[in-house]
Amino acid sequence: MGHYLISLDLSDKLCLVIGGGQVAERKVYSLIESGALVRVVGPELTPGLKDMVESGRILYRQGQYLPADLNNIFLVISATDNKEVNRQVAEDCASRNLLVNIVDTPEKCNFFVPAVVKRGGLSIAVSTSGRSPLLARKIREELETTYGLQYGEFLDLIADIRRDVINNVSDKNKKKEILENMVCDEVLDFLKSGRMDMVKERILSAYRSGRT
Ligand SMILES: C[C@@]1(CC(=O)O)C2=NC(=C\c3[nH]c(c(CCC(=O)O)c3CC(=O)O)Cc3[nH]c(c(CC(=O)O)c3CCC(=O)O)/C=C3\N/C(=C\2)[C@@H](CCC(=O)O)[C@]3(C)CC(=O)O)/[C@H]1CCC(=O)O
Ligand SMILES: NC(=O)c1ccc[n+]([C@@H]2O[C@H](COP(=O)([O-])OP(=O)(O)OC[C@H]3O[C@@H](n4cnc5c(N)ncnc54)[C@H](O)[C@@H]3O)[C@@H](O)[C@H]2O)c1
Incomplete structure (x- = not known):
């Protein structure tokens, strides 16, 4: 069965990572x-x-995992190298209905962490439904070469204009036309080749012509 992919807002949510090794470190960074x-x-x-x-x-508490560590926690990642501890965490989290990822036992996870390319507000996530994390990594590396840093800048530009259009253009067809023209093939081709001057010119003209 496939996973249902969502995009979680974790700002200021308390998340617990159990274990202080290599895998824990990677999960902490993300x-x-x-x-x-x-x-x-x-x-x-x-x-x-x-x-x-x-x-x-x-934040850090030095010591072995205790069930009380789960108090007030929103999301848990168990990244120890001890199967028995990971199993215990899975059981404790299930009884508390927590979001939980057990790094050595996919079947005890209620979410997986995907491989992600981040370009500002743009996130491209790759998941193999737990079947080959290494393939997810390889595809992420390939996507990184295709989607450069300019995609984050581009997203900022069109997001501002989109907000303005949503708030100020009441004609449905005009609204649709402006939004579509900002991401038309011509603009995306300029974007891909890093021609930000042409990208800016084209999206501003899409905006102006749609508003007249
Ligand atoms: C994507 C990424 C995100 C991240 O961790 O941030 C991620 N694993 C990454 C790398 C990676 N992990 C492993 C290798 C060694 C090669 C190999 O085994 O294939 C490599 C490659 C490397 O290190 O380069 C070993 C491994 N991983 C899991 C198990 C347990 C098992 O399968 O039973 C074992 C065996 C452990 C053992 O041998 O004991 C399980 C999971 N790993 C996942 C995510 C979830 C599924 C994601 C999906 O749907 O694809 C899932 C289910 C749970 C979870 O961790 O969320 C990150 C790449 C980030 C990037 O580079 O962008
Ligand atoms: N999901 C993934 O992406 C992925 C990738 C590679 C490996 N793994 C799995 O992750 C496990 C951990 O790998 P690693 O390279 O981080 O190992 P590691 O040896 O670097 O780290 C394990 C950590 O767990 C801690 N630990 C042990 N018992 C504990 C307890 N009772 N409470 C709290 N912490 C405890 C250890 O002190 C250590 O810091 C491996 O056993 C492997 O099966 C998962």
């Missing part, structure tokens, strides 16, 4: 990038995680 408040529990930390504790970017 949570922090999404604005989550992250707490890590584990007897020891990688140097990268240690830095994050010292610079105040994450």
Whole structure:
């Protein structure tokens, strides 16, 4: 059965990562990038995680996992190398209806973490439904070469105009025409080749001609 892909708003949500190893570190980075408040529990930390504790970017309780660590938590990632601990976390989370990811047991997860290309507000996520994370990574790397940094800048530009159009253009056809022209093939071709001057010119003219 396929997964239902959603885009979670984690800003200021308290998320728990259990374990302080390599996998925990990767998951912590992606949570922090999404604005989550992250707490890590584990007897020891990688140097990268240690830095994050010292610079105040994450909270840390040194020690073994305890069920009380789940209090007030929105989302849990269990990234220990101990199967029994991971199994216990899965059970504790299921009884509390928490969002939970157990890194060594896909069947106990109620969400997977996809491989993601981020370009400002644009996120391109790749999931293989847990079947081959390495393939997800390879496809993410390929997408990174196709979708450069200019896509984030482009999204900012068209998002502002779109908001203006939604608020100020009442004619449905005109609204549709402006929104479609901003992402027409010609604009996307200029974007792909990094011609931001032409991109800006074309989207402004799409906006102006739609408003007259
Ligand atoms: C995408 C990514 C996101 C991230 O972690 O941030 C991610 N794994 C990544 C890399 C990666 N993981 C593994 C390898 C080694 C090669 C291999 O095993 O294939 C590599 C490759 C590498 O490290 O380069 C090993 C591995 N992974 C899982 C298991 C357990 C199992 O399958 O039983 C084992 C065996 C452990 C063991 O051997 O004991 C399970 C999961 N890994 C997932 C996500 C979820 C499914 C995502 C999907 O739907 O595809 C899921 C189900 C749960 C979860 O973790 O969310 C990230 C790439 C990020 C990027 O580069 O952009
Ligand atoms: N899902 C994925 O993407 C993925 C990728 C690679 C590996 N894995 C799995 O993830 C597991 C962890 O891999 P790793 O490379 O991070 O291992 P690691 O050895 O670097 O880290 C494991 C961490 O778990 C901590 N730990 C052990 N018992 C604990 C407890 N009771 N409470 C809290 N913390 C505890 C250890 O102190 C250590 O910091 C592996 O066993 C592997 O099966 C998953």
